[in-house]
Amino acid sequence: MDTDADAATVTDRLEHTVLGPETTPDDVIAVLDDAIEYGMRVCIPPCYLELADGYAPTVSLATVVGFPHGQHATAAKVCEAEDAWDDGADEVDMVLNVGRLRAGEDEAVRKDVEEVVAAVPVPVKVIIETPLLSDEEKRRAAELVAEADADFLKTATGFSNGGATVEDVALLAEYLPVKASGGVGSWADAKAMFDAGAERIGASSGDVIAREFLGQREGADEGSVGGGAY
Numbered sequence: 001m002d003t004d005a006d007a008a009t010v011t012d013r014l015e016h017t018v019l020g021p022e023t024t025p026d027d028v029i030a031v032l033d034d035a036i037e038y039g040m041r042v043c044i045p046p047c048y049l050e051l052a053d054g055y056a057p058t059v060s061l062a063t064v065v066g067f068p069h070g071q072h073a074t075a076a077k078v079c080e081a082e083d084a085w086d087d088g089a090d091e092v093d094m095v096l097n098v099g100r101l102r103a104g105e106d107e108a109v110r111k112d113v114e115e116v117v118a119a120v121p122v123p124v125k126v127i128i129e130t131p132l133l134s135d136e137e138k139r140r141a142a143e144l145v146a147e148a149d150a151d152f153l154k155t156a157t158g159f160s161n162g163g164a165t166v167e168d169v170a171l172l173a174e175y176l177p178v179k180a181s182g183g184v185g186s187w188a189d190a191k192a193m194f195d196a197g198a199e200r201i202g203a204s205s206g207d208v209i210a211r212e213f214l215g216q217r218e219g220a221d222e223g224s225v226g227g228g229a230y
Helices: 004-011 025-038 046-055 074-086 098-102 106-119 135-147 166-172 187-196 206-221
Strands: 014-017 041-044 061-065 091-095 124-127 152-154 178-181 200-203
Touching (some): 004 206, 014 025, 014 178, 014 206, 025 041, 025 206, 041 046, 046 061, 046 074, 061 074, 074 106, 098 106, 098 135, 106 135, 135 166, 166 178, 166 187, 187 200, 187 206, 200 206
Parallel strands (some): 014 041, 014 200, 041 061, 091 124, 124 152, 152 178, 178 200
16 A cells, blocks of 8 residues: 555554553553554543543544453443543443353343443443353354444453454454454554454554554555565
């Protein structure tokens, strides 16, 4: 691709993320600065939404609900989602209750998602924590999330036993758009996820991915070897 607009179609699909327990306001500002520079989205803790919305009003803000284990009461998740919307969130990433899924409580799982989706007028992504699930459980979770009218499936929090895989992205993409998150640290990783069907990438290395992508693209435009499909 040769134009700035084409580059933006890739960088706009990157959600530069900072969600660790020691995240400071300065960490959030740094992520926002990277997002402004490279044209990315961000995913940040809910306590910093007002800061982020004031500092970078043009950056698309995602935040998390029921993070990182998904075992909050549904009413608490709904309240978190509503507060996030009020504080400037453009999207919400909620965590599925994996324990209830494992226990076969499908109706409770679906209702949990459904109530969050109904509570806010913004896209809801549902993190199903694929590293903890069998393929059968992934499919059941995906079906329940789709039935609850959520907008995206998301692979992982990055705080359990692994992250996104090409195989999991391809499986989930059969049901809904996918955000591949967890362990995506380079443009090569991100491109593999896009090729498998991911619509978004969530990564704490979003700045690295963007730089590598833009550097490769610049090299391709200059006639160097290594230009890719993106």
